[in-house]
Amino acid sequence: MKLAYYPGCVLPTSGKEFDMSTREVFKALDIELVEIDDWNCCGATVAYNVDDLLALALPARNLAIAEKEGLEMVSPCPTCSYWLTRSKEAASDPSVLEKINKALEGTGLSYSGEIGGEHILEAIINRVGVEKVKEKVVNPLTGLKVIPYYGCYIVRPPRKKRFDSPENPTSMDSLLEAAGVTLVPWNMKTKCCGGSLMLSKEEVMLKLTHDILSRAKSLGADCIATLCQQCNLALDGKQRDIEKVYNEKIDIPVVYFTQLLGLALGISPKKLGLDKNIVGTEKLLQSIGIATI
Amino acid sequence: MLNQVRLLETEVIRLKDCDLNFVNEVIEAGGKNAQLCFSCGTCSGGCPAVYTMDYTPRQIMRMVELGIKDKIFKSNTIWVCAGCHSCTTRCPRGVEISKVMAALKSIALRNGYPPREPGGPAWYNSFMEVIRNYGRVFEPELMLKYNLKKTKNPIELAKALLKDAPMGLEMFRKGKLILLPDKIKHREHLKIIQENIRKMRAEA
Numbered sequence: 001m002k003l004a005y006y007p008g009c010v011l012p013t014s015g016k017e018f019d020m021s022t023r024e025v026f027k028a029l030d031i032e033l034v035e036i037d038d039w040n041c042c043g044a045t046v047a048y049n050v051d052d053l054l055a056l057a058l059p060a061r062n063l064a065i066a067e068k069e070g071l072e073m074v075s076p077c078p079t080c081s082y083w084l085t086r087s088k089e090a091a092s093d094p095s096v097l098e099k100i101n102k103a104l105e106g107t108g109l110s111y112s113g114e115i116g117g118e119h120i121l122e123a124i125i126n127r128v129g130v131e132k133v134k135e136k137v138v139n140p141l142t143g144l145k146v147i148p149y150y151g152c153y154i155v156r157p158p159r160k161k162r163f164d165s166p167e168n169p170t171s172m173d174s175l176l177e178a179a180g181v182t183l184v185p186w187n188m189k190t191k192c193c194g195g196s197l198m199l200s201k202e203e204v205m206l207k208l209t210h211d212i213l214s215r216a217k218s219l220g221a222d223c224i225a226t227l228c229q230q231c232n233l234a235l236d237g238k239q240r241d242i243e244k245v246y247n248e249k250i251d252i253p254v255v256y257f258t259q260l261l262g263l264a265l266g267i268s269p270k271k272l273g274l275d276k277n278i279v280g281t282e283k284l285l286q287s288i289g290i291a292t293i
Numbered sequence: 294m295l296n297q298v299r300l301l302e303t304e305v306i307r308l309k310d311c312d313l314n315f316v317n318e319v320i321e322a323g324g325k326n327a328q329l330c331f332s333c334g335t336c337s338g339g340c341p342a343v344y345t346m347d348y349t350p351r352q353i354m355r356m357v358e359l360g361i362k363d364k365i366f367k368s369n370t371i372w373v374c375a376g377c378h379s380c381t382t383r384c385p386r387g388v389e390i391s392k393v394m395a396a397l398k399s400i401a402l403r404n405g406y407p408p409r410e411p412g413g414p415a416w417y418n419s420f421m422e423v424i425r426n427y428g429r430v431f432e433p434e435l436m437l438k439y440n441l442k443k444t445k446n447p448i449e450l451a452k453a454l455l456k457d458a459p460m461g462l463e464m465f466r467k468g469k470l471i472l473l474p475d476k477i478k479h480r481e482h483l484k485i486i487q488e489n490i491r492k493m494r495a496e497a
Contacts, residue, residue, distance in 0.1 A: 009430035041424040049398040052323030103489045107482045156378040166382045192341045192377030200416035276467045
């Protein structure tokens, strides 16, 4: 199987371990990812606040490129995958599609509305399936207590074609269970971390992220599993700032679900970028009997 | 916050002071179904940032309906919205409240209304500038541009930049920070798209 890959702007930088582990996991699941040529920023959590047509036209340029390759597109970024999906859904209205193409005029690209995007979680669940993933697990992560954290964009705003419940998603849970972990039930799976306010209203982001980290810690989890690089930047990248602001020791590793899945599939921690998470993952790895580099 | 909320609830709102066409402007700017709100308050109940808002999302929706523009644009609510879309997901009337908030932001940005939260416009404008120039986000320049737009005070600027220095260094050490922008080949496309949209808006 071959899919167009849209990493999104942050994946080659602050989300590097997400990019690395995604590519490794897809390789192990026999899906070839072809990074699309000359992709641009999808507009993220910003463009739709500036102009609602711009928020459809920016992803549409990428979809138009993928259409030339004839490949469906996947992205590890929930925000990117939402806007890629949203552009396709909006383009089912011919008048919107016309506007999108008017916006693309002069770029030599046009969008037919055929190809959309999906998040890698959705692709693994729907194109591979939990059972197939389970068959490939060689190193079950037995005894590891994991808190699944979904954040917003993976399920909100709701899509026309629903992939998981917006209030109680379970798709990542099922993959983590296939990887052999013990899930810790909690009520903040989809509570916002405030990541989009990281610069413009930092104190709100610190509070919302603190609420999540603090609860996860109190429930005795070994780590938090995420699926969004913006959430990680908040929960992992800002964890030390939060410890200082709230005068509270948290020290809980925050890892991407692809890193955990990768370990279960027998991929080395180095290849999964487990040395790149800001809160160290050494103890976590040792606890499941994996030596660090 | 409480003072402002009380003010609204105890005030006499004269319809002659309202701009009842404003709701259509908001819908046009992307605030789908804004006219369908029946003020149940589900949006406010689930809003993670409501604790620090001048007006709750429900109150903003009512003010949109009545066209009480000055209160909306003088409040911090639209800039404090984290865009988590819980309100939109739960609205029993199908109102896309988070997109109403976005539409209000776009109206404020287009008209250059002075914001109650200077960080808001500074963030949106610097982000758009960076992606217009490179086609992609370049985090170090985005941080710099944002801080330059937010404050003209050199001490505040230095403080803001230094504050994030430890995280930046850690990112760099772990190979997660690039020092030169990752530019796309057809950078002109971003400018063309934005110019096309600007023309379409002007024609409309």
